[in-house]
Amino acid sequence: MTAWLQKNRWFLIALVVLIPAAFVVSLIPRFFPYFADQPRPEAVELGDVVRYSGVDIQLTQLEVLDGRGFDAPAGADVVVATFSIDVIDPPEFTICDVTLVSDESGVEREWKSELFIGDYETPDYFETTCNLTDVGRYHLQMVFAVPHGEVVDPEVQVTSSDALPRVLRLS
Amino acid sequence: MPAETITSRVRTWLPLIAAAGVLAVAGVVAIPLGGWDTVVPESTIIPEHPVGEPFVSHRVSTSIDDLYLTDVHPDGYSEPEAGETFLVLVATMESETDGPEIPIASSSFYPFTIPGVIELGVALDGTSYSTLLERDGNFGPVVVPGLADTLLFVFVVPSSGFADGDVVRIGLTDATPEEADIIEGTRWVDVHIAVEVPITVRDER
Amino acid sequence: MKRRGWSILAGVALLAAAYGVTATIPSSELVKAPFGVRGAIGDRIVSQPMIVTVNEVFLADEVELDLWRGTTNGVWFVADATIAATVEREGVDVELYLDGVEYPSSSRADSSTVDGSVVDPGFPMTGPILIELPADVVDRPGARSAVLRISTGSDPRLDSVIELVIDLTQLDTDGSVELEPTRPGER
Numbered sequence: 001m002t003a004w005l006q007k008n009r010w011f012l013i014a015l016v017v018l019i020p021a022a023f024v025v026s027l028i029p030r031f032f033p034y035f036a037d038q039p040r041p042e043a044v045e046l047g048d049v050v051r052y053s054g055v056d057i058q059l060t061q062l063e064v065l066d067g068r069g070f071d072a073p074a075g076a077d078v079v080v081a082t083f084s085i086d087v088i089d090p091p092e093f094t095i096c097d098v099t100l101v102s103d104e105s106g107v108e109r110e111w112k113s114e115l116f117i118g119d120y121e122t123p124d125y126f127e128t129t130c131n132l133t134d135v136g137r138y139h140l141q142m143v144f145a146v147p148h149g150e151v152v153d154p155e156v157q158v159t160s161s162d163a164l165p166r167v168l169r170l171s
Numbered sequence: 172m173p174a175e176t177i178t179s180r181v182r183t184w185l186p187l188i189a190a191a192g193v194l195a196v197a198g199v200v201a202i203p204l205g206g207w208d209t210v211v212p213e214s215t216i217i218p219e220h221p222v223g224e225p226f227v228s229h230r231v232s233t234s235i236d237d238l239y240l241t242d243v244h245p246d247g248y249s250e251p252e253a254g255e256t257f258l259v260l261v262a263t264m265e266s267e268t269d270g271p272e273i274p275i276a277s278s279s280f281y282p283f284t285i286p287g288v289i290e291l292g293v294a295l296d297g298t299s300y301s302t303l304l305e306r307d308g309n310f311g312p313v314v315v316p317g318l319a320d321t322l323l324f325v326f327v328v329p330s331s332g333f334a335d336g337d338v339v340r341i342g343l344t345d346a347t348p349e350e351a352d353i354i355e356g357t358r359w360v361d362v363h364i365a366v367e368v369p370i371t372v373r374d375e376r
Numbered sequence: 377m378k379r380r381g382w383s384i385l386a387g388v389a390l391l392a393a394a395y396g397v398t399a400t401i402p403s404s405e406l407v408k409a410p411f412g413v414r415g416a417i418g419d420r421i422v423s424q425p426m427i428v429t430v431n432e433v434f435l436a437d438e439v440e441l442d443l444w445r446g447t448t449n450g451v452w453f454v455a456d457a458t459i460a461a462t463v464e465r466e467g468v469d470v471e472l473y474l475d476g477v478e479y480p481s482s483s484r485a486d487s488s489t490v491d492g493s494v495v496d497p498g499f500p501m502t503g504p505i506l507i508e509l510p511a512d513v514v515d516r517p518g519a520r521s522a523v524l525r526i527s528t529g530s531d532p533r534l535d536s537v538i539e540l541v542i543d544l545t546q547l548d549t550d551g552s553v554e555l556e557p558t559r560p561g562e563r
Contacts, residue, residue: 107463109497112465145496145499146498147497307444307484309483317510317512318448318511319449
């Protein structure tokens with residue numbers, strides 16, 4: 001056995017190197033680009049201003065309200081996220097997506113914003129949809145319905161399709 | 172030349188000799204038959220199929236039940252524009268595949284043709300037709316295997332395009348299914364009109 | 377001579393192995409098949425994108441839902457299900473398979489059925505599922521082991537889906553049934 005190993009040592013060393021190398025090379029066309037495109041969340045504290053996709057974004061308020069006080073659907077609390085948005089150097093085209101994220105139940109879950117929840121009324125001076133392409137300053141408020149008592153310390157995720165894989169998580 | 176040398180030479184060149192022999196025979200046979208050009212028939216007669224009888228294709232079975240003109244859309248509220256009217260085809264259909272079928276899905280394989288209204292390979296304007304389930308007026312029905320149901324196909328046509336008593340030859344189509352590789356599902360090849368249903372247009376206007 | 381014998385044997389064995397490998401290559405359908413999570417009526421079944429409890433199933437000749445009356449040339453398969461998303465908003469798609477033949481959920485009742493709606497994490501929705509089947513469905517192949525599949529979309533390839541095996545021959549067939557439309561919460 002030892003003689004056989006000795007005789008074939010260079011071939012065996014080549015195998016040890018080439019098999020993993022072949023595996024890595026097979027990942028190049030699809031897996032590495034896929035991995036590189038995965039969102040990379042960047043944490044931002046409440047009140048901090050961050051430049052993202054040519055826009056200055058500041059989360060000014062994040063409140064979790066008991067849904068029963070707003071006649072929300074049964075079993076729902078209302079989360080209100082308020083932003084100051086200053087579009088300075090926008091991209092030619094981008095899609096803005098804002099979702100509420102929480103991992104408090106042991107798994108990361110997310111919820112989309114609603115235009116209306118129960119009788120909670122967004123004041124008229126707030127915009128209710130995210131726009132990152134028209135230059136100017138505005139205040140944005142978005143509301144989310146979350147399961148009652150299960151979301152206490154959420155994060156707001158802001159995604160600009162033009163800025164991917166960079167993604168903001170504000171809280 | 173010794174016999175052995177000739178034999179071994181023949182053996183060496185045998186494949187070429189055989190190929191040449193086949194070609195020579197083919198050439199000789201082809202002369203009285205007019206050569207090897209593909210012959211295209213001058214006319215293709217499409218058989219007729221009766222009204223009310225199901226025709227079973229590989230995708231759906233279709234029975235043409237009625238064809239009429241109306242200014243009242245079966246949905247109860249749509250109205251034709253000036254100079255236009257509705258041509259309604261009533262047909263009973265059932266899926267003949269292993270799953271649901273959308274009757275009018277692809278312009279390359281409509282289940283039927285109506286001359287001047289719906290023809291193979293010609294895309295329909297989405298606003299120029301609608302499909303309803305006759306029993307409850309539900310839009311966009313699908314047909315499933317083993318369950319025939321009656322559908323209304325409503326086409327917007329010029330008011331003067333058809334008249335009461337006109338005989339329209341509705342073509343019922345068929346094709347050969349093949350397993351698609353790039354997309355999931357079935358690819359339909361050799362789409363053609365298999366039978367024609369002559370039906371008299373009624374005017375309910 | 378002996379060495380040649382072994383060589384021939386090895387060659388034949390390799391040929392047989394090569395044939396075996398070729399003959400057992402999984403079909404494209406199998407390679408792309410969804411990952412089914414199976415359960416029974418009444419079970420809380422959890423797949424990767426959704427949590428489903430099928431509360432009851434039966435057959436019916438006619439159904440009423442809100443203002444809509446559903447007649448059929450066949451028979452209605454009716455299920456009552458509670459569905460929630462696990463992680464993010466999902467659509468709900470339902471089919472019934474009999475021996476490989478697919479029957480989709482009906483859209484005739486519009487938004488009153490739970491399939492075709494969207495569900496969010498932590499917000500279960502309960503409602504009916506309606507599927508039109510041939511009148512002689514209990515006599516058809518696969519009727520004793522029909523598979524009810526609940527997924528997030530019309531293309532379930534490589535998706536995590538929920539499946540229940542149902543013996544249609546054992547189901548009650550009701551005449552006309554009035555159903556409750558989809559509503560938030562558990563049953």
